[in-house]
Amino acid sequence: KQEVTQIPAALSVPEGxxxxxxxxxxxxxxxxxxxxxxxxxxxxxxxxxxxxSQREQTSGRLNASLDKSSGRSTLYIAASQPxxxxxxxxxxxxxxxxxxxxxxxxxxxxxx
Amino acid sequence: GxxxxxxxxxxxxxxxxxxxLRCDPISGHTALYWYRQSLGQGLEFLIYFQGNSxxxxxxxxxxxxxxxxxxxxxxxxxxxxxxxxxxAVYLCASSFSDSNQPQHFGxxxxxxxL
Numbered sequence: 001k002q003e004v005t006q007i008p009a010a011l012s013v014p015e016g017x018x019x020x021x022x023x024x025x026x027x028x029x030x031x032x033x034x035x036x037x038x039x040x041x042x043x044x045x046x047x048x049x050x051x052x053s054q055r056e057q058t059s060g061r062l063n064a065s066l067d068k069s070s071g072r073s074t075l076y077i078a079a080s081q082p083x084x085x086x087x088x089x090x091x092x093x094x095x096x097x098x099x100x101x102x103x104x105x106x107x108x109x110x111x112x
Numbered sequence: 113g114x115x116x117x118x119x120x121x122x123x124x125x126x127x128x129x130x131x132x133l134r135c136d137p138i139s140g141h142t143a144l145y146w147y148r149q150s151l152g153q154g155l156e157f158l159i160y161f162q163g164n165s166x167x168x169x170x171x172x173x174x175x176x177x178x179x180x181x182x183x184x185x186x187x188x189x190x191x192x193x194x195x196x197x198x199x200a201v202y203l204c205a206s207s208f209s210d211s212n213q214p215q216h217f218g219x220x221x222x223x224x225x226l
Contacts, residue, residue, distance in 0.1 A: 043217035051212050097211025098168035102155035
């Protein structure tokens, strides 16, 4: 059974810092790896999707990498801003592509 | 609207009652997913629709839970004889049919069982 773990559970940084969020998964037979952000009381917003054949994806200040063999993904946020404060969720797509298995998230707080 | 719409946004009901939760996906999205989010368990997959068919129901926790989708659009998740452990936020997502398309989530229905 796929298990997704995110470390750390919470992170506080001053504005302007670069930071890395970590995600690990136990079964390398994934369809894709997705990163989302969730603001309090809201649904999830898709940030980046890495297909199983890809190694990384970039969008603006965000870069996500995928290493299937080691069961790891990282989300790199450059030059963090207070507006980046949210919970970041990593999800592994199951092999059939029918479901996402989520980690419990990293709650990020960026102070000005 | 442009996004996934869920109703009601909040629902409070008594233990033992049946509840129906509704999801309106983004127009043109053939794939639809239900998840639930609770403090202890995090986000859990419930069911996946492709059109009106549900090829993956593996996440439904018991036979009290069912879901349907009509016209390849609106979906309803029904919970019969609700229990207190059913209290959670129920999230719906939709996407284009290719599973390498990102899922777009609604804001969820917060269900509280008294």
